[in-house]
Amino acid sequence: MDHLNRLRGSLFKSVCGVLLCSAIHTTAWAATPRTFDLYMAEAPPLSMAGAPGRQGIVGDAAHQAMVLAGYRVDIHVLPWLRAQRTVQQGQDMLIVPLSRTPDREASYTWIAPIMSMDRAFFSLDKRVESFEQARRTYHRIAVGLGSAQERKLQDEGFDASQIYPLRIGENPAQMLLLGRVDAWFNGVPESQYIWRQVSERPLLMSPALMTTDLYLACSKSCSPQMVRSLRDAVQTLHRDGSIKRLVERYLSAPL
Missing domain, CATH: 3.40.190.10 (Periplasmic binding protein-like II)
Known part of the structure; x- marks a missing residue:
């Protein structure tokens, strides 16, 4: 009987250990920010290749929104037509600075306007x-x-x-x-x-x-959770004056 109880206890500890490891693994996975691709054109001072904080008005604003929403971002600077085709045909891909025009309306998920131009x-x-x-x-x-x-x-x-x-x-x-x-x-x-x-x-x-308004947009097939998170983040950047400061910094900075 004691042997049977010891066996049950050992089995219980093993199962608990597996469940604990699984929970820890799940928590660690959830805590790791997802990384998304952001495509943009070389169009200074709106967007440009550079280190974070030197990617143009809309590029910096999009990067700040990604961080605020809890995501990581990989920046890709491509010819504009190729960038648009890539995002349209992909999934959960982001693009800036994209004008929201009637001919583009059905091709993207429109997240939030960053500035008008x-x-x-x-x-x-x-x-x-x-x-x-x-x-x-x-x-x-x-x-x-x-x-x-x-x-x-x-x-x-x-x-x-x-x-x-x-x-x-x-x-x-x-x-x-x-x-x-x-x-x-x-x-x-x-x-x-x-x-x-x-x-x-x-x-x-x-x-x-x-x-037109210049938008942060996403592929037509885009995570609703990401859209909500980034929309809230861009609205926060408008409210706290971050985007206004980016505009002033880039447009008044000496070359």
Whole structure:
């Protein structure tokens, strides 16, 4: 009988040990932050390759939101069209800075707006006031390949011969200086940031003719829990002034 009791006690301890180890393992797994991929374009000062804290306004804001939500992040800087295709076809992949436009609406899970951005025409000698005037005035307009600006020009009836899509590595400011394009249709903060690096010549700017919110977005197939966590985190960054400080730091910083 004593032998049987000892056997039962030994078995009980073994089972408890297995359960304890399992519980510890589960707790440790749960405590390890998940890592997600974040894709972005090389579009300073909005997003750029760099160390944490030097990844642009929207890049830094997205990184801060990930940390605040308890996640880790791997940054991937790709040509913009490739980044969009990768995220659209993937699962639980994040992307910034993405304009929320009607043609993109069904392709992503929209988490939260980080900032709004005006777009305008930039030129060295011919300022315009409207899309209609721009169609009549400019023969060749630089615009980011796969960008919301490119789609806007198409929607506004610009001829394909007027639209010059630029890939990563092609500098629209230099092309404008060299006379290879007549104008540049782009985000205002990005254009002014780039222009300060290449020339001191006055840059003529149209009124803001397009404004969209720049979002932190996710693949269409995206974890609802992650969406909720990141949406709350971005809202917190807006409330506590973190995003406003990022905007001020990047747009006022000397080059």
